[in-house]
Amino acid sequence: MREKVLSYLEEYKMVSENDHVIAGVSGGADSVCLFRVLLELREKMGFTLSVVHVEHGIRGEDSLRDGEFVKNLAREFGVESVLVHCCVPQEAEKRGISTEEAARILRYEIFEGQAVLREREYGLKSSQVKIAVAHHREDLAETMVFHLCRGSGIDGLCGIPPVRGRIIRPLLCVTRREIETYLIGRRQVFCTDDTNQDREYSRNFIRHEILPKLCEVNKGALKHMWEFSRELSEASGYLKEETNRVFSESVRQGEGAVFCDVEKLFQNPYVIVKRVLKKALEEAAGSSKDIAREHVEELLDLAEGGVGRKASLPYGMEGVKTYGEIAIRKGRKECPGEGLVFGVLEENLARGEAGAIIATPKGKIFCRIREFSKKDAEIPKNKYTKWLDYDKIKNVLLFRTRRRGDFFILDGKGHRKYLKDYFINEKVPREFRDEIVLAAEGSHILWAVGYRISEEYKVTKDTREILELRFTEE
Amino acid sequence: MREKVLSYLEEYKMVSENDHVIAGVSGGADSVCLFRVLLELREKMGFTLSVVHVEHGIRGEDSLRDGEFVKNLAREFGVESVLVHCCVPQEAEKRGISTEEAARILRYEIFEGQAVLREREYGLKSSQVKIAVAHHREDLAETMVFHLCRGSGIDGLCGIPPVRGRIIRPLLCVTRREIETYLIGRRQVFCTDDTNQDREYSRNFIRHEILPKLCEVNKGALKHMWEFSRELSEASGYLKEETNRVFSESVRQGEGAVFCDVEKLFQNPYVIVKRVLKKALEEAAGSSKDIAREHVEELLDLAEGGVGRKASLPYGMEGVKTYGEIAIRKGRKECPGEGLVFGVLEENLARGEAGAIIATPKGKIFCRIREFSKKDAEIPKNKYTKWLDYDKIKNVLLFRTRRRGDFFILDGKGHRKYLKDYFINEKVPREFRDEIVLAAEGSHILWAVGYRISEEYKVTKDTREILELRFTEE
Known part of the structure; x- marks a missing residue:
């Protein structure tokens, strides 16, 4: 002994x-x-x-x-x-x-x-x-x-x-x-x-x-179980380490959500992918209780599905497939953190007849860049079709949901209005605000789909190229 | 259903x-x-x-x-x-x-x-x-x-x-x-x-x-065991894949032995190292039966121990720590495959008073390179101390056990004699042949410790530098 x-x-x-x-x-x-x-x-x-x-x-x-x-x-x-x-x-x-x-x-x-x-x-x-x-x-x-x-x-x-x-x-x-x-x-x-x-x-x-x-x-059952426990503990420790490593490489946390980089994550073996997704769910939920195999399966389906696909998860959480990521929203908050990104406008795709299509949970946005000739100067007033001055866009154009600090330019003098205040003015219910798709350059909102555009990007007689955006519901 | x-x-x-x-x-x-x-x-x-x-x-x-x-x-x-x-x-x-x-x-x-x-x-x-x-x-x-x-x-x-x-x-x-x-x-x-x-x-x-x-x-025990089996199968499959990957990176097979590269192997997590060593044992034994945890533990000890350490293993196998490797000898064969390497002569270490020491299972070999002046021309006849012409050694000098094709140069005319034939002539028992430590340049044996040296490396009056080798038993 x-x-x-x-x-x-x-x-x-x-x-x-x-x-x-x-x-x-x-x-x-x-x-x-x-x-x-x-x-x-x-x-x-x-x-x-x-x-x-x-x-x-x-x-x-x-x-x-x-x-x-x-x-x-x-x-x-x-x-x-x-x-x-x-x-x-x-x-x-x-x-x-x-x-x-x-x-x-x-x-x-x-x-x-x-x-x-x-x-x-x-x-x-x-x-x-x-x-x-x-x-x-x-x-x-x-x-x-x-x-x-x-x-x-x-x-x-x-x-x-x-x-x-x-x-x-x-x-x-x-x-x-x-x-x-x-x-x-x-x-x-x-x-x-x-x-x-x-x-x-x-x-x-x-x-x-x-x-x-x-x-x-x-006769040796107790000894064998003891040995099995040792072997399993070692394996379990290794799996945990690998999971943590992959987690830190492919998961980031915004204020309002946990984001899993699909490409990075799926370079790893399936068994690790599952564990990372489970950990991401636990992080988002702030608890490991009641996070089950089937929720992980839902996230796997999400990862394989198209942009905008959704899954409802425990703790009132929601999973959304966005542009290259799976986002797990921690729950609704009036002050949004990072918007879910559904797509990026790529110039070479949006040029020409075919244009580009961005998938969002609400519907598709057709984008096209073309020359602005005086002949077709009748700018559409349609709620779901907008023309913008393409030359004014200096950076990447994202299609996403709202983030803290988002704003419009209200008038020709360059006055800003925060998106949050705009939504309050427009009486948009809180529970919808996080879902509205935005075309944004940084924090500057070009268009809140279904709502107004920013004065800054308005088409004028000096406009040379326009960005045409057309939303169609799913 | x-x-x-x-x-x-x-x-x-x-x-x-x-x-x-x-x-x-x-x-x-x-x-x-x-x-x-x-x-x-x-x-x-x-x-x-x-x-x-x-x-x-x-x-x-x-x-x-x-x-x-x-x-x-x-x-x-x-x-x-x-x-x-x-x-x-x-x-x-x-x-x-x-x-x-x-x-x-x-x-x-x-x-x-x-x-x-x-x-x-x-x-x-x-x-x-x-x-x-x-x-x-x-x-x-x-x-x-x-x-x-x-x-x-x-x-x-x-x-x-x-x-x-x-x-x-x-x-x-x-x-x-x-x-x-x-x-x-x-x-x-x-x-x-x-x-x-x-x-x-x-x-x-x-x-x-x-x-x-x-x-x-x-009540759900059967269902839970089924789920556990799924989870464990996934984990087990992953461990197997990782083990195979590390195995192919760090284990090579000679004809007479399986060699594990210690440095490469131990870069990996412990749980994988153990599984690779187990697999190496199974490969050497040609069977997975009776390969137990304790044999793997012995190999781990070996890896941490000094050169020349040995462990006896099932199936009449033997583990030896050699220069940077663990070798698992598959069993005795008259026709040897690859010799176990115990050390390499490094010129900068062997020069100077201190010389270099190579550890082998049989004992230590003290090596020194020094100038050959006519004064100390009395070349030792001692069985365990030899002087060799250092300038004749063009490549790396290995201290190892025998390999297929090893030979001496017999005389001034350059006639070769195979080591195997030499051992037979000298009536060295088969079971000892694999254990004799050799100083070798490629397949050319400079010295079989306790036996003769090759004519080729003999000290002559033209010798400028000598390699002094002195063996002391453990």
Whole structure:
């Protein structure tokens, strides 16, 4: 046991010399074993040890007895111990969670608090104070089966990590039977921990009804699940790293939306693409809850579809395929961030009879650049057809939705009007404002489709070339 | 059912128009359902259908009755059917495997044979003839649990693939209950298939004792396991691709060994490095059986260790850390392939008092280049110290083990002697020949450490600079 735990501690670099290790000891067999093993190893490995016992305030007399037992055990071996009381049922009610869940959260919060105290007391860096908890192979297997049934995917199936932040689990490499054998060998008594009986039904059911059967199929089942968990954790870590890398390369966040660069993203393998899209959804939603496989599938469809295609997503989000991107709108805001770009006017396409066509969610915009001869001087008044002075456009012409700071030029004197104020004047309902397609040069709006054009680009008798824009509804 | 299977067929592109699908029908509920569903879909999807029934020669009368049933079922719907008899027990004995295993192998061999016949008969390409088998969600879950207990890692946990070559599994998306409901709805009878009772103990145990309990933990357990299998298969496929890519970049195969370029290999994430090393081991062994985690760990240690370190590996293989590489020797052969390189003489290091040291598994070779003055003309006769004419060395001087074609120059006339013949003359035991360290320029051996030097490099009175080589045992 001692050697096994030692090499496990070393393999995962759980403890370094001069570290301080806080052992979480409930008084049950597992944590008493943890305490004794750490005691045997502390000199060799050069760390110091203390004990924290959390009294959950659930089991009354028994609970107080366990606390007393742990205090005496620590004193017997000359180790400092701290008893912390908390009231789990109250906390559970306050947070609206199960007793089991509340106990778990409080326990780790208390451990963390004690760790911070030790840092100050001993003048250690935070990485030098570890919290050791007594999970073993059965706990791991139980967690894995639980997640297998619940469907939490690869990350869930990894089970319990041997190291998470400053939490370390030195006993994850041993079985309950090894723990018992060890304790008997040391003539070490322990408390019969009733909390296991209190644990939520399905966990207990897995432990007592399923794990023994898995061991009947193969004697080494627990060991094999432990090994599988290691292998899967490595694979999962790698997938996460790759996902983060591709995410940072191909996803950018505006104020109002998350934008995925389709070309960059789809250079990567499908499995990574999916994970990046999921992460993008989670970023946009601000939560990873309820983001499911089918939402990712919708984004995949979107990526393959044409510009302007939409998908409705959880958390009131919306996905839109725009010019080279998938945009996931975080939700409606009166102050828009970055407009969705549906297309760019390319001069060589828009010249000539055929013109260019820009697809938007509302409809198509036909664009054509042509010479302006005095003969056809009758400038259309049509709401959906506009002529603009093409020579006035110095930069790229974008077709997009609104952004913060968008404006028109109101009159010949160059007075500006913010688009937002214009929409308010025109009584355009808020929920429509984000959807109106704009032809824009920078923040300067040439035309809000269905509404006015900017005075600046008006056709005059000096105009040499015109840009003809014609909108047709979908 | 019909729609579910249809979209599953489409998702995995299992069948294309004008394909021919051979349904493997045992007569049991699953395969009868498979037959009926394919029958319903064949027109819509534009494929043709036939039935193959394999009679295993195990269950006597019952077995013949099932064959009769399948023949009649196919005739009823106007579908061509073929009955193939085989003798499983005989085959099992011949191959030294279980009846169950033999039945599985024979079944797929027969299906494949029938598929090839159909190709010829209908003039189809091999990709156009599919073999449909009736595995469903419980089969998948059963396989997953089996592998979880046995410890076959990520690739095993992927379970049963929906598509493997021309084998397709359209029912993997439905449960046994859905199959039964479907059959009742169609008033379709089927044979009670006893083979399930005959199946190996642990599989049946999983199906009847474990799966129902997993469904107690979570009603959707089978569905979740199916989804997990999909996710894991994707991840596994990606890992395999990456592994293959890195393998081809950093592993090369000589005749006698597999060589892993340490620098190139370790630029990659650890999880991929491990998989590449495992693949290298499998290549060297010519088998993936019994290649375990601990052998990969040994290679990792080797990679981090010094030149000349060794590890013994399964299949009588040996790992050696050489100059920038890990070499996995495939086993001893009289005709050597590529020698393991332990070091290269670098001129700037070997000049001056300090000289250079080359580490080999047998010991260290101290190398020094210095001026040859007539005063110290007493050339050492020591077995382990040699002086060579440095100016004669035109190319890189390697310290390595033997390769095919290695030779000495025997005398002043330039006669060659092959190293192999030299060793035979000297009565060097075969098992040592591969281990002798050589100083070599191309195939020309300057010095076989502990043996002779080449006449060509002998120090003469014209020598201006000498290379001093001194071997000390480890």
